[in-house]
Amino acid sequence: MLFRNKITALALLGFLSFAGTSCQDFLEEEPQNALVTDQVFTDLAGANAAIIGTYGTFTSANYYGLRYPVMADLSADNLAHIGTFPSFAEIKNRNIQPSNVEVSNMWAILYQGVNRANNVIEYVPAISSIPEATRNSLVAEARFLRAYFYFDLVRYWGDVPLVLTATKQADASLNVTRTPVAEVYDQIQKDLVAAEAGLPETNLGRATKSAAIALQARLALYRGQWQAASDLSDRIIASKRFTLVPNYRDVFDTENSTEAIFEVNFENTNQSQFAFFFFPTTRGGRNEVSPTGGGSTLPTAYEAGDRRKDASISNGTFLAGGQTIPAGVGIKYTKPGTGEDNYRAIRYAEVLLTSAEAKAQLSKLPQAIIDLNLVRTRAGLAGTTAVTKEELLLAIERERRVELAMEGHRWFDLARTGRAQAVLSVTDARRLLFPIPFRETVNNPNLKQNPGY
């Protein structure tokens, strides 16, 4: 009896002490695949990682990894849709539903980029362990990137919400309203001017002073500030830092060439999707878009003898990865397997054409023709035959189309010059802006849809 009681007591004691072991520690698990936010902006390494992460925005397939540039040629007359994605077809047909997933994804990645940049701009200045010059340089890069993201937002959507602080909590402050384009442009201008001061002269694949100036030139062109556009392009030209590579094809066969002002770099560990979407299945692609086919008149846009045609669209003899690429396929991007094709975001030829256009608008026709002919000569063409201002502007428009084909300019060029309706037979002018993603108008009562959607 005694023994039994002893056992009972022991067992009960054991049970109680076991059950009573209140170990709060047991419930403390730490994430091992991610950082808790307050661990990020503590030192230089953390700040560097955050700015790299901001650049990482570009590598998304929804941004410069594929979609952002491709949609600008697809929605215009430079690319046909020959693949399977209904969302691509909607954009090709300019019958875009507000729920279009490509539109939502592009919008989403751009604002992710804005938030990444805002985090750097907000938190890096307070990290006292980093030398001030380094801090300023990091913040300058972030402001360049934020300007870049906002410019790309305005181009597709017009008035967009202007968010300039890092997102900290999910509350009503997230219900932002749209800011008029002009104000967004002012902020972009402000960011670029500030960035220019803090950026280095050279920095491969990253923001530089020249990139900030060139982007300001593009911005001025979009705003119709011709004098500014002319002056800014002249600064790039005068710097003599950049040259047209003699052979047009080398622009795409050489990474970060002398023509590159800002080039988004891709490697096999961080791939772009261009070639995969352009190439036919037999060449390792998925045959989604092509300069040849319904809705694209690009092949006919080249003048006879334009070397850029065979350098942009395969004539059937072009070789990539040891295989000939069938005629008609776009070949500015040639590595579907490794995805190493860079995206030429800003290159010198565009600056020359910006300069030409600005000067033509300022009725400085001879200077405009000089810049235009630099680009034409490289393509193996004779000087332009345009005489009047109107003729010259049309010539520049066509030149931009073939020079920058499949690099994400065509739609924006037609839209900003008011030529889209005539060229693309868009009956409803309101369709020159993409719809605000459906989920945005649902989730944010302050965000109004673009008219016509």
Add this chain to the structure above:
Amino acid sequence: MKKILFMSFLLMLTLLQQVTAQTRSISGRVTDRQTGDGIPGVTVLLKGTNNGVSTNSDGTFSLSNVPESGSVLVFSSVGFVPVERSVGAESQINIGLATDTKALSEVVVVGYGTQSKTLVTGAVTSVEARQFENQPVVGVDQVLQGRAAGVLVTQSSGTPGGGISVRIRGNNSISAGSDPLYVIDGVPINTGSYSNIGVGNQQLNALSDINPNDIESIEVLKDASAAAIYGSRAANGVVLVTTKRGKAGRTKVSFDYYTGVQQTIKRLDVLNGQESQDLINEARVNVGLAPRYVTANPTAAQSLFTGASTNWQDEIFRDARISNYSATVSGGDQKTHFLVSGTYFDQEGIIIGSKFNRGSGRLNLDHSLSDKVKVGTNLTISRSLSTRINNDNNIYGVLSGALLLGAQTPVYNPDGTYGRDVFSSVENPVASAVEPTFNARQGRIIGNFYAEVEPLKNLRIRNNIGIDYLNLKEDRFLPNTLVTASASNGAADANNRSDANWLNELTAAYSTTFADDHNVSGLIGFSAQRSVQEGIQASATNFPGNSVQSLVAGSVKVNASSDATSWTLLSYLARLNYDFRGKYILQGVVRRDGSSRFGGNNQYGYFPSVSGAWRVSEEAFLKDNAIVSELKLRAGYGQTGNFDIGNFASRSLFGVGVTGVPVGLGQAIQANYLQQAGTAPQQLANPDLTWEKTNELNAGIDVGLFDRFTFGVNLFQRKTNNLLLNRQLPLTSGFSTISQNIGSLENKGLEVEFSSDNIKSDDFSWTTTFNISFIRNKVTALVNNAPFLSGFANRVEVGQPLGAFYGYVVDRIYQNQDEISADIAMARQKTGNANAFYQGTSTTNQPRPGDIRFVDLNGDGVVTADDQKIIGSAQPNYFGGINNILSYKGIDLSFFFQFQQGNEIFSNTRAFGEGMNSQFGQLGSVRDRWTPTNTDTDIPRAAFNDPNNNRRTSNRFLEDGSYARLKTATLGYNLPSGIVKAARLQSARIYVSGQNLLTFTNYSGLDPEINTFSGSNTSLGTDFLTFPQARTFQVGVNLGL
């Protein structure tokens, strides 16, 4: 945690100390007079005293302090006729008890213990082995299909070893898990897919490691009063699996084997090569494009007619083998019982390139150290190899390719390479099936070790240490003969993932009887569980050839990564049961759970339940009634939770490098650049994050009539609040979602179970069991009550069930331009906009005759996104099953139907296969497409690029998905004893069996029992090129030695 382990160890030592014998004591064993099996839990009482014990699980007992003479022992147990026995000089008493046929006498497993079925107050369904043993079922989840009321099992595809969705009492969650908690012999196991290599939508199934042959019974705890003992994991219901155990007596040996063949139930009618090319030409010419196929002088964008006509379905479907071998040895003596079993299962898929095999072994062992102390283990070890194929929503899928690659493409070119369509991105399906390697090897150990001591009469203290260790190794190799890998010269991935889940729990159970009439039992317990998942992935490209498939041969290492994540759960639980003479029954349960997954503000929660029952049949006025043998009224109310939301959903996180979307939360991150490591905001914090809470009211009635019929009816209402929703944030914040406890939904329903011993004679017996469930699901609150889309055509909307379909409504086909012009005129008049169109937005995408006119639902004159509505639902009106088991002398026959009615299926297969808008293979139904000469049709004209968007999500692709299916039928024959004896066997049975033999449905696709979004809560009832289930014929033998 070390402290817990140490204390537990000490405790085990304490428990294991043997109790030495007392003075005079009587031991023995109580058995069931019919079966000879030991009966556990029988009260053995020295009459006229409080001295008594309960029998152990094998029926043995030992009662001490028995007077030398004149004593009488009373043996009593619920469900058996009590016996009094006077004791002489003997010290050993073995006794057989007769079943009390008036009682629903089975014992059911209820979580941390068992209960007599008569005393159960909640909604519990038992599926016993005899309902499925000797049937060729593959997994636990499949066993439940159609056999338990309120449990909707959908085999989302025919993928061998693939995922199955089990929903108990409706869909209870939107973004957290909806799978029930599976508890194998007391060990809650991990479920779901651990795969890192996407092959389309179909997932792997972690439950496929359990061999159904080892299962003794499955109990489904459906309502909160039954399930609350599992607290924060019980909201989706609990499935308790109890495996077979050895019994004292002769060692039994059995061999079971079956083999069979599986084949397609149905194939789709598709266009032949000529028709396909003609259609593409017609579609192109209809929209002003040049024809693609010409008889001479093709341009660069054209081709000559190919002359090929491939029936791709014939190329990829096959008659496939299925076999299973298993052996079981069980037995034991008074002290030790054992069961060992081994099984090998081998299944080919009916699509070439797919197969699944599994070998597993089990050891169940119980040993009594003394009459007070018992130790034992249940252990299963398994290894499976799942060879998968690309499937479903994937242009490299096998079935996808077979339907979407036109018949004009040959299987092989004359030079022996794979035929491909230069105008299409779809891969040759034979290449997709044969060329790549997708191997998933899964090793699994599930088991527990326990020690149980009974220091005081009727007090049992049990320590249970459980493990569930899973290791999944996936290898993928894509050779350069495939489109996807031709440019990269071969691509390979390797992924290794393990999950170590351990459990340490301690329970104490006590039962006693006051004043002869008041039975009280109680349970308290403590449990700590931790699960750690770790993974390593690597990939490489550029291989020297296709022979060496390991990453070592790839010259470019594209990716290398590892990850780890974990969760813990700390719980305290208690249960109290009371009954008065088995007539008035009350139960109260409470569990307190603390979890690492939840925000600092809400780390612990309580999950209580109360329930009661009144056995009217025990009242004097009904007792011994000839008609009503059982009548019980039950009711219960309780709260359960769902903690399945991802491990760190409450934290503010920066993601690193390149990460995909973490499960259920946060966002994908690409943060590296220039081969430097970056970080980026990934998730916003929510310190208030807590459990989903389900409150459930259940009322039921159990009726037994004439000792022959039993009815069980349950009515329930289940309201789930604090639903974890990934609240969409404005994307302008840089975040797409945040996990918050916002939504609520409701399930209510009626479940009826009926069983009947139609005929019960010595030679002939026939039993029928039937169940049917009517469940209504309704979303009652969402974030801002804003609806959102899911999958291809589903929409989550307040007031609608999960799985509702949303889209446009087809009006008719435009027959001529005048109709179109009239609509445009009306649109301009109604909108006052001179440029308005009825459909389409510009002149380039205007309908033409033969295009579909959609209904302007809101009457504003133009068809816009607002002209969509709820057009159907994937939720059935009712579902259930009916099983018949007949036996006549040595012959047995069983057939089992399952059915569901009233659900719709959205066939995205048809949206592609009848789209006529692209370079896709098309279904035979498009032969009836609209042309100027074939105007009486509901199939629109062919139009390349579909300018009118005829393919938009609309009721055009929605179909009735009701079906009834002869799921299994088995005819067996027990060889006569003369032959059996001559062969030195105990028993021998041969049988033939079939699965999915008959299917009655109006659904036009391959299979109505399908979902391309395997495992989804919100994207339901969608068919998109999904691997269909097979019809199977098997022959098998069961031998007893």
